[in-house]
Structure formats: structure tokens, C-alpha cells
Amino acid sequence: MQIRDLPYADPGAPDVRSGTRFLLWLGRNQLGGQVKALLWGLLLQLGIAGLPLGVGVAVQAVVDRDGGRLALAAGLLVGCGLAIAVGDTMLHRVAVTNWITAAARVQQLLSRKTAELGSVLTRRVAAGEVVSVSTGDVEKIGWFVEALSRFAAAALSLLIVCVALVVYQPALGIVVAIGVPVLALAVLPLLPRATRRADVQREKAGKATELASDTVAGLRVLRGIGGEELFLGRYRAASQEVRKAAVHSARMWALIAAIQVLLPGVLLIVVVAYGARLALDGRITVGELVTVYGAVALTHHPMRNFEEIAMAFSFSRPSAKRAARVLALTRTTTTTDAAGEEREATGDLYDPLTGLVAPAGRFTAVVCGDPDVAGRLADRLGGHPTEPAEGHTSVLLGGVPLDELPLAAARTAVLVQDKDPVLLSGTLRELLDVPSSGAVRAEDALAAAQCGDVLDALAQASVDTDGDPMRTRITERGRSLSGGQRQRLALARSLVTDPEVLVLDEPTSAVDSHTESRVADGIARLREGGTTVVLASSPLLLDRADRVVLVHDGQAVAVGTHRELLAKEPRYRAVVTRETDEELAAAGSRLHGIDTDELDALEGETA
Template sequence: MSLRLIPFADPGVPDTRSGLRLILWLEHQQLRGQLAAVGWGLLFFSGIAAAPVAVGLAVQAVIDKSWPRLLLAGVLLLAFGAAKAGSDAFFHRAVVTNWISTASRLQQLLFRKASELGSLLTRRIAAGEVVAVSSGDVEKIGWFVEVLGRFTAALLTCFAVVVGLLFYEPQLGLVVLVAVPVLAFSIVPLMGPAERRADVQRAKGGRATELAADTVAGLRVLRGIGGEQLFLDRYRAASQEYRASAVRSARMWSLIAALQVLMFGLFLVVVVWFGVRLVLDGKISVGELVTTYGFITFMLVPLHTFEETASAFIFSKVSARRAARVLSLRRTDEEFAASEAELPSGDVVDPVSGLMVPAGSFTAVVCGDPDAGGRLADRIGGHSPEANPDDASVLVDGVELDRLPLESARTAVLVQDKDPVLLSGTVSDLFDVPASGAVTPEAALDAAQCADILDVLRQTLPSGETDPMRAVLTERGRSLSGGQRQRIALARSLYVDPTVLVLDEPTSAVDAHTEARIADSLRALRAGRTTVVFTSSPLMLDRAERVVFVPDGQVDAVGTHHDLVHDNPRYRAVVTREDEPTLEEESA
């Protein structure tokens, strides 16, 4: 597998039924690369294993004072060394290629899953866990795929050496045949405890990463309320727990490594003692003993590789379980997706809540509970993490959204949640997204009232640059205030110009004057297009063509903001922040 193919045009459909099945699927995808690694590995290990033949022949030639055999031994040693040196580079390249290819394939699968799920991903799995899977876990899984090719080559070479010893010196060969499996499997009883400790270490590391990600994401808020020290103490405690679990895991692997060295050392002492007895009895020559000793010391290579493979398998199995968990997440509509469908453009109807949004209208939805509003917004966009399989799907122009292909659903309905993500790059890169082409970036920025933001960004440009679209935004837009991030994200959504645009609290961090101008521009720019805004702001509600009040997950009232404020006490309590009326007051 050539690295030129990365990124893959299609990373494939992984088997996510378990962590082990995911590893086996990745191994199958890398089959050609593994065969290449095994081939070069056989040549590499054969060069090492065959060297004792030349050394033993040279020692015996010196004892017998046979210069022709000494010359032959030198030629053989040179040939074996050349084979080892020549194959080493290709062998290393093959195994590293397997590692990088597997890690890249897995990262592509994770990125594809993240793009499919959108904001749903971090609602089901903590952001820190996602970061840990896409970084450390990917590396560990790739490590096992890499080491498996080396282990296979070493194992086949070891088998060939044992068979050769049985023919070369049957008595010593029989001892090696019995001892090598015992040495290899002597660490098996310790694999279970090692895996459990690795699992605990991985869980502690994920928790520490999650705390770090949450702390960095909320650093601005923490500084405002003086909560930095509290989260610092939490992270310090979590990191110390992670350190302690890593030390416990390392102690187990140190014990396994020490056991391997001890067992092999004892085995080598027994073989040498037995071989010297055979030399003294005249049954084998000194050269044959040296050759046999060289063969046996070579066994240390596959034994160490076996230990590394066991370690890689345990860590990768733990990591693969978590990767499979992320990759197994699915939208509720995937099993119903049709192969082809035209983009709907009619009324939006949610049978569960009773919400109906006429096509081409500017509709505001008031839920009272921001979390409930976010869930309803996600449901309209087909992202709902709590969807009941028995619930009817949201209808767009009479077509069930869950029956649309994913790409068509994303094109028809765009949901901007209350915490939109801005990636690092220039302002121009921000608008490098699929769009209808009906709205220009400049018009979208103007509608979102971003003129002052562009003026600030223009001052950050190098001398000679005047185009604010070339200004650089930091990761997640942390160089901007909360209101500025909201307006930039709103401009991006307006530029996409979807058939149905769903905005969840798009102006919650914007001042009143700017919010009023955004509401007017939003209504003008989206004229004739369906726009749903989840908000409780009177300024935005007053500009909406119709307002739907959805308390407790069900539509309670529909009308204009002015009418609902006067006729519905519960609605008035939500949008004016008054105390909710009692049952007696509502009856009166």
C-alpha cells in the first residue's frame, strides 16, 4: 500500500460490532501491506538467523586450520550481512507504511462519522473522549497492525530455525523445540491483569483529556467567574490518577519483560551446559556448538517481538473498543435512507410536537427551556440523539426527512446550534463550504452585521494587505468575543442558503441594537425561504411573521408576538421573564 493513496478516496465501511472485529477489519484492509512486510521480514530475519552458520564454520575452520573453509565462511557472512542490510530498509518502510495507513484510514472514518453526526457526536460522547480516540487510540491500533507483520515474519523464521536445528543437531534441536513454546507462553497468565490495568489507564487518560478540553473551551467564562482554580484542582487530581494508573500498568509490563529475560537466561544456561557435555563426549564439534548457540540467541528476537505484540494487542484492543463505540453511532434515519430523492421545499411538520412551519415563512419558536429548544431544533434537522424509533419523522413537503439520503437531508435542512464551531483559517476559508450560490459572502456578512468585526480583523493584517477576508481566525474563533463568533457563524449559515434554515439562539450573545438589525436583515435576506429561529428574545420575535409557543414539547399557541404577549400568560412569562402565572390566575 503506497502512502500516495492517503487520504483514501473511500476508507470503507468498518465492522464496529466489537473492538476485536474492528481490528480484524483494519488488518484485512491492510492485507497487501502485511504480505509485503512479512516478505521483507523473512529476508531480514533470515539474514540474522543464518549468520551463526557462517560464524560456526569459521570457528571450526580456525580449529582445523582450514583456510578454504575460513574463506567460505567469510563469503557466507558477507552475503548474509548484505541480505540483512538490504532488506532492513524495505522491511522498516513496509511496517511503518502499515502503521500510517491504518492510522490514516481510522482517522478518516472518525472524521467522516463526526461530519455525519455533527453536534450529535459530542452529545452522546464527551469531547475529551472523542479527542482521545482520534489521537492516542488511533496510534495504538496502528501500532498493533504494524507489529503484527514483524511478529509473523519472526515467527516463521523461528519455526524454520527450530526445524533446521532438529536436522543439524537433533538432541539440542529437541530441547529448543520443547523450550521455545514454554518461553513464549510463560507470560500468558499475566496478560489478563495487564489488560485490566491498561483499560483502567485508558479510562483515566480519557477523563483527564475530557477535563482539559472542557477547561480550555470554557477558559474565558472560568476567568470571568473566578473558577480557574477549581477546574485546575480537578484536572490535577485526574492527571495524578492517570499517572498512578500508568505506573501500575508499567510495573506489570516490567514484570513481563523481566520474566522473559529470566526464563530465556535460564534456558540459555541449560543449553550451553548440555552442549558442552556433548562436545566433551565428542558427539558434536566446537563449531557446531557455536552455531547452535547462535541459533538459540536468535530466538530472543522473536520472543521479544512476541512480548511487544502481546502488549500492542492489549492496548489496541482497549483502544479499538472505544473507536468502535464512536464509529457505531448512527443517525436514526440511516436504515431508512432511500437511494435517490429530490430536495423537498414545502412545509416543515413535526408530528411529535405538532410544530408546523409554512414554506417560505420566517417562523420563531419559543420553548421556554433552552435545552428543549435545542433538542427540537436537532429533531427538525434529523440530528436528534433521543429519537424514539416509534416516533414519526419530521416531514418536509410531505417527505419524511429520515427517508432522505444523508447528503440530501443536509442540503435541505441546515441547523446552526447555539455553540457553532469555527475552524482556524482565514475568513475566506470560512465560506469554503457547499452553498447554493444565491448569497455572496459579502451579503451574508452584511446581513449578520459583521462590519465592525471586519474592521477589527483588517487591523491584524500584515502591512500592505487590506482585504479583511484574508485575516486569520484562531481555532474555534477564540480571538473573537461570544457575540462576534455568533455573527460570523450566522453569516456562514446565511451564505449556505439552505432550503430550510434552523437557527438555535443565534443572537443570545449580541447586544439589543445589533440584534434588531440582524433580525431585519435576516427576514429580508431569507424572504421566500423557510427560516426557523428558536429564541425567546422579544426583538427577534417581533420581526417574525409567526410565532409558535411550544412548552413541554407540544405546541400550545400560534400567532404573532404581539397577540401572544397579550393573550397567553405562559408565553408572556417566558419572553418577559415574569413569574409564571398560577392555575387560578390562568383561569381568571
Template sequence: MQIRDLPHTDPGQPDVRSGFRFLVWLFRCQLGGQAKALGWGTLHMASIAALPVAVGSAISAVVDDSGRRLLVTGAFLVAIALVIAFADAMLHRSAVTNWITAAARVQQLLARQTAALGGVLTRRVAAGEVVKVSTGDVEKIGWFVESFSRFAAAVVVTVSVCAGLIWFEPQLGLLVAGGVAAVVLSVFPLLPTAIRRAEFERSKSGRATELASDTVAGLRVLRGIGGEELFLDRYRRASQEVRSASVRNARMWSLIDAVQVVMPGLLLIAVVWQGARLALDGRLGAGELVTVYGAVSFLLFPLRLFTEAAMAFTFSRPSARRAVRVLGLRREGREGGAEAARGGDAREAPRPGGDLTDPATGLRAARGRLTAVVCGAPDFAERLAERLGGHPVMPGDEASARLGGVALDEVPLAEARAAVLVQDKDPVLLSGTLAELLDVPSSGRVDAEAALRAAHCHDVLEALSRATRDGSRDPMRGMITERARSLSGGQRQRLALARSLITDPEVLVLDEPTSAVDAHTEAGIARGLRSLRAGRTTVVFTSSPLMLDQADEVVFVNDGAVAAVGSHRELLGTTPAYRAVVTRDTETVQLAEESA
């Protein structure tokens, strides 16, 4: 796998049973790249380990006054230097490739999961947590995958050097092998504390990110009510908690680094002392002593890689656990459909079509008609809108909606989304030009001009025509900022409605699509929606009389069940509870409650 081949054609199905199993799965997905990095890493470190042998041979040649041996040794040193440079470059190339491909695979998995879960994701995982997983955690997971091959190469070369020293001089070899084991083992008692502190720092950082995201998203509202200082104080406290946790975490890792300096230093002193004794006894020559000293000095290099691998594993495990927590989420009742969408179910799935019904409430939206739904409880309306999309999202939502008698949670995800589109109360508008915003999968029956006209976006187009970067005054080239914060709430709502209308699904479910616009604009949208969606099934959750008056049928849902069905004017005269919700008449509400 090369970087130019990214993104992955298929990132695969991850093992989400645990964070460790997920890391193993990632490693197995790129065995070829790991083998390359292991090979180049072994060649690189073996070449460095050969330097002390060449230097010792050169000293022995000088002592023996052998010019020929000195010349051969010099040529050998030049060859080693060239091999080290080449192997180092190839190792870096392979390692970085492994890092980037692993990180890209995780990001693709997260993107696919986000697309599959939709709005359900942020109901189960905090938005700040999702941001941290898709940024910092992805980087740490890629770091571990990249460092493992270099760690394995360091193990191979270290064992080989220790074995060579034992064969060359048993006393020194055993001393070096024992010292290396002591250096490595001295780190392990400190790792559990380091892991706990890293996890604590990570949780505090995620909380601070979540606060920052919420504050920025609601900054306009906060300024309106004078609450920005309150939220800024909360973020400052969270930021200081992150700083304190980071300092405690850094102290632990500085202690580990100190141990990694002291222990090898003691080993080096012991080897020099023992080697000097052997040289005084005549068992080692000057060149051989330099070779042993150089070999032990070389071992300090792979020992540092051991520490790096331990750090990478320490930081990547909690990151992998958090990634698995996101990747392991499933929509209730959606697993079978997801498998079928991936080709895991070879059976022909029934194609949905017909009336949209909700068995839990008894709601029925007739095919090809505009149905308005009024809910006595606003929170229930949001749940019901999600369920009409085939997604049980709350405990107790046992049955999904049915389209033409076919349960939507039994249909492949892509097919269900093509059949039913749900626009929630707070749709997200991505940054870019208006043309890019409206470039969505669609039937091709509704063009951008018709959708914008039906959504009453003339003032939005005028504002965007002044925001073109090339001065063309073409509103389709007008720039929309992140989450369209440069537009008003009503303008954002109408652009989102236009985007939904362009997709032209068989069933369109809108949750309060005109809550942020004035009455004149709302009346125009109601007429435009009825005209553009003629012959298509449309369900609108609203309590606006202007929208209700345009509906073919109005369904009143109260206490979790359909209470009345009819036209807007009929229900106003026959159903007091409906009249109470639509007119917002507190006296009528009280009378309706007493009657109930």
C-alpha cells in the same frame, strides 16, 4: 497502498461487531502490505539466523586449516550482511507504511462518523473520549497492525530454526524447542492483569483529557466567577490518578520484561551446558557448538518480537473496542438514509421541498416565510431544533420532521443536510482566516459580503483587519484563533450566523442566534435576516421581542405541543403564557400557571 496515495479514496465499511473483528477487518484491508512486510521480515530474520552457520563454518575451516573454505565463508558472511541491511530497510519501510495506512484509515472512519453524527456525537460520547480515540487509540491500533507481520515472520523463522536444530542434533533441538515454548507461555498468565491495568489507565487518562478540555473551553467564564482554581484542583487530582495508574501498569510490564530476560537466560545456560557435554563426548565439534550457541542467541531476537506483539495486542484491543463504540453509533432512523447516501439503495429517493412540519408537536413552518418559535421550556427548544433537522436525538423522539410531506430521516444524509441546516446554540468556529471560515458549501446566491452585513459583523471585520499576518489589513485574511476565543461571545455568534447564511439552504433553523448580542445589534440582525432570507424558509428559536417582531409568524410551543400561532403582537394580547415567556414577567408566569 503507498503513503503518497493517502488519504484513502474510500476507507470502507468497518466491522463494528467487536473490537477483535474490527482489528481483523483492518488487517484484511491491507493484505498486500502485510504480505510485503511478512516477506521482508522473513528474509531479514532468516539472514540473521544464517550468521551462526557461517561463523561456525569459519571456525571449522580454521580448525581444519582450510584457507579455501575460510575464503568462501567470508564471502558468504559479506553477502549475508548486505542482505540483512537491505531486508531490514525494506522491512522498516513496509512496516511503517502499514502502520500509517491503518492509522489513516481509522482516522478517516472517525472523521466520516463525526461528520455524520454532528452534534449528536458529544451527547453520546464524552468529548475527552473522542479526543483519546482519535489520537492515542488510533496510534495503538496502527501499532498492532504493523507489528503483526513482523510477529508472523518471527514465528516462521523460529519454527524453522527449531526444526533445523532438531534435525541437526535431536537432544539440543528438543531442548531449544521446549525452552522457546516455555519462554512464550510464561508471559500468558501475566497478560490478563496487564490488560486490566492498561484499560484502567486508559479510562483515567480519558477522564483527565475531558476535564482539561472542559476547563480550557470555559476558562473565560471560570475566571469571571472565580472558579478556575476549583477546576484546576479537579484536574490535578485526575492527573495524579493517571500517574498512579500508569505506575501500576508500568510495574506489570516491567515484570513481563524481567520474565523475558530471565527465561531466555536460563535457556541459554541449559543449551551451553548440554552443548559442552556433547562436545566433550565428541558428538559436536568446536564450530558446530558455536553454531548451536549462535542459533539460540539469535532466538532471543524473535522472542522479543513475541513480547512486543503481545503488548501491541494488549493495548490495541481496548483501543479497538472504544473505536468501535464510536464507529458503531447511529442516528435513530438515519440508517436507511445513510445507506442510500453511500449508494446502497438503488431506489430514487423523494426530493424534499415545501412546508417544514414536526408531527410530534404540530409545528408547521410555511415555505418561504420567517417563522419564530417560542418554547416554554428552553431545553425542549434545543431538542426540537435538532428534530427539525431530521434527527431524533432523545428517547421518545419517535418521528422526525417532514419537509413537504417527506420524512427527513428517510432521505439520504447529504440531501437532507443540503435541504435543512440547523445552527445550534454553541456553534464551533475553526481556526484559520475569515475567508477559510466562510469557505463552506453553498448555493452561490449569497456572497460573504452580504452575509456579514446581514449578521451585523462590521466590528468583527474591524477587529480581524488588525489581526492579519501579512499586514494587508484585509479582514478576510484576519486570523481566527482556536474556537475563536480571541473574539467575544457576541462576535463569535455573529460570525457563525454569517457562515450559516452563506450556505443558503432551503430551510435554515437557528437556535437563539442573538442571545449574546446587545439590543441595537439584535435589531439590525433581525432586519438583515428577514431581508436576506426573503423567499426562503427560516425558523428561529428565540424569545427576543426584537426578533419576534420581524417574524411572519410566531409559533408558541408549550408542554411539548403547539399552544398558539399568530403574530408577536397578537400573542402578547391573547396568550398569557406566551407573554410570560417573552416578557419574563414572574407575576404573569404565576397567573399563567394558576390558569393552567
């Protein structure tokens, strides 16, 4: 896989049972790149290891006054230099490719999971954690995948060097063969402690970042109550905790690095002292001593990869664990059957958890006293249970569980617009260019959503579009528009889609009552014959619905028209009219003899 071939056509099905398994899965899926890096790494390491041999042969050739062997040594050194240059260049290229492709695979997996779960993702995992996984954690995971093959090349080259030294000069080679594994494993007992300290540092840093984000988000409120200094003091304390944890962690890694320098030096002293005695006794030549000395001196180069892989694993394992936790989330808890691709879902929308029924082809309004309950219900109606326990009671469309439909089919059948829809940057034409049935024109959807003033504003804001609002660019998240304008454009986008079932959560909460009344008429007119569910408490919307359902304490407790429920259901009036208990009691005594004219007058006051 080359960088130019990204993105992957299919990033695969990851092993998310643990962070370590996820890392190994990534390594296996880049086996070709890992093998290339291993081979180029071996060329580099063996080129470095060959330098002492060339120097030793040259020294001995000078001692023996042998010009032919001196020329051979020169050729050997030139060959080692070329091997080092080519190996280092190609290893760096392949290693960077492995890093980028691993990071790209993780990002594609996260993007696919985000698209699969939609807004439910941030209900199950904090938004900050999702951002952290898709940015910093992805880099750490890519680092480990990239370092793995270089570590394997270093370990294999050390093994080859030890065996070669034993064959070349057994007396000194045995000392090196015993000492090198000791060097490699000496820091192993320290790694768990270093990992724990690094984990503590990251945990404290995460809490400090979360505290800072919350403080910035609520800065206006904090200034209003004079709480800036209090929260600033808390952040200072959290920041100092992070600093102390970072220093505590750095000390352990500094100790590991010091050992990696100290022990090779000790081995070098032992080899030189023992080798000098052997040379004085005539048991080895000067050239052989120089060769073994140089080989031991250069072991620090591959040994650095041992420290790096330990750090890479220590830092990437928690990152991989977080990524695996996000990727392990599923849309539902049930399993799609083999026939799910061919099952057709059409008919009434039914939620077994609340008992809510939205008849096919009708405009149903749902009233919930708690906005959070309404938001969770909207997600459920879209086939996304927000709690694990809710997955056992999937919403049914025409008797077919939504979570047994393929994701594409479920989203084609049911579209949910939440109370805070997002507008992506681009022109208005691009905003409305969404997958749709083709039955609703963009002009009709804009008219139904009462977007006339939005079109005028966009026309005035156009620069090079000849006043065409459809070609005017909308800034990121629609920041150049008011809240009501953004809400109506999002509604127009949903209406253009024309799904079989459209679920709207408070679609007119940011507009005035006159506009709201016209929007309600537009929705009812454009969605005539389609199944529409609106979660709202506005009398203007409720009065235009074919039927209204009151959801109280998580259950559908009353069904009727808006006026019927106003007359008969005190809990409904409490939500819609915001009446107090005393007012409800007084109204209850009056409603026994109320006539139609009085009910119309009451409705007018409510509206």
C-alpha cells in the same frame, strides 16, 4: 498503499462490532503492506539465524584446517550480514508505512463520521473522548497493525530455525524444538492480568485528565468562591491514584520482561551442558555445538516480538474499542431505501415528536422555555436526532423523512445554525465561500446580518490587503472579534448558503436590541419566500415572524402571532416577558378588557 498516496480515496466500511474485529479489519485492509513486512522480516530474522551456522562452519574449518570451508563460512557470514542490513532497512520502512497508513485510515474514518454527525457527535460522545480517539488512540491502533506483521515474521522464523536444528543436529535440535514453544507461551497466563492492570491505569488517567480539564475551565469561578485548593487536592489524590495504578501495571510488565530474559538463559544453559557432554562423547562436532549454541542465544531477538505484540494488543484493544464505539454511531436509526437518491423533499417541515409545523415559504419562530430543549429541537429539525429513541420519529420535509434522504441532499435542503457557531481561520471571502444556491450575494448577506461594523474593524486590521475587509484574515474561531461580531458573521454565512429551510438557534443572543431589530428585519427581507425557523425568545424577532409556535414540555401547545399569544397564552408570556406567577395572575385579570392601544403599549414595554 504508500504514504505519498494518502489520503485514501475511500477508507472503507469498518467492522465496528468490537475493538478486536476493528483491529483485524484494519489488518486485512493493509494485506499488501503486511505481506511485504512479513517477507522483509523473514529476511532479517533468517539472516540473524544464519550467523551461528557461519560461525560454526568457520570454527569447524579451523579445527579441521580446511581453508576451503573457512572461505565458505566467510561468504556465508557476509551474505547473512547483507541480508540483515537490507532486511532491517526495508522492514523498518514498510513497518512505518503500515503504521502511518493505518493511523491515516482511522483518522479519515473519524473525520467522515464527524462530518456525518456534525454537532450531534458531541451530544452522544464526550468531546474529550473524541479528541482522545483521534490522537493517542490512533497511534496505539497503528502500533498494533505495524507490529502484527513483524510478530508473524518472528514466529515463522522461530519455526524454521527449530525445524532446521532438528534436521541439522537431531540430538540438540529436539531440545531446542521443545524449549522454544515453552518460552513463547510461558508469559501467556500473565497477559490477562497485565491487560486488566493497564486498563485500570488508563481509566484512572482518563478521570484525572477530565478532572483537570474541568478545573481549568472553571478556574475563574473556583477562585471567586475560594475553591482552588479543594479541587487541587482532588486532582492530587487522582494523580496519586494514577501513579499507583501505573506502578502496579509496570510491575506486571517488568515480570513478563524478566521471564523473557530468564527462560532463554535457562534453555541456553541446558543446551550448552547437554551439548558439551555430546561433544566429549564424540557424538557431535565442536562446530555443531557452536552453531546450536549461537542459534539458541539469538532466539531472544525474535522472542522480543512476542512481548511487543502482547503489549501492542493490550494497549490498542481499548483504543480500538473506543474508536469502534464512535464509528458505530449513525445519523439515524432507519435505513435509506434504494430510491432515496431520487426522492425530492420540498414543502412543510414537520416534527412528529413535538407536533411542530413550519409551513413552506414562511418565517416561523419557535419559543421554548428551556434552551437545551431548543438546541435539541434544532438538531432534530436538521435531521439529527440526539437520542436513539428519537430516530423512530424522523422530521418530515414535504412528507419525506429527512433520515431517508442521502446526507448531502438532507444538508442541502435544511441548514441548522446553532447558538455557538464556529468561524474557521482564513479570510472573510474564504469564510463566505460556502456551497450555496447562488441566489444570495455575500454583500447582501452581510448587510442583512448588520455586519457593517465588522467590515470596518476588519478593514482597519488589514495589513497587506489595501483595506479590503474581504481579504483580511480572521483568526482561529474568530477570537479577534467580539461575540456579537462572530455571531453576525456566522449568520451572514448561513444566509449566503440560501438553503430551502434555514433553522437558526438564538441568532441574535449576543447583540444589542437596536442591532437585533435590524437583523430581524434583514432576515425577514432576505429570506422572503423561503422557509425559515428561528428558535428564540426575543420579542423583536418574534414580532417579525409570520407565525409563532410555543413548545412546552416537549409539545407544540400554541400557535399564532406574537401579539396573539401575548394576549391569550400565559405560558408564552412567562417565557417571553419573564413574568412571575403573581404578575401573570394580575395580567390575566386585566387582559379580559384590554384594547388594541393597551396591547401595543404592553408590547412596547416588552420590547
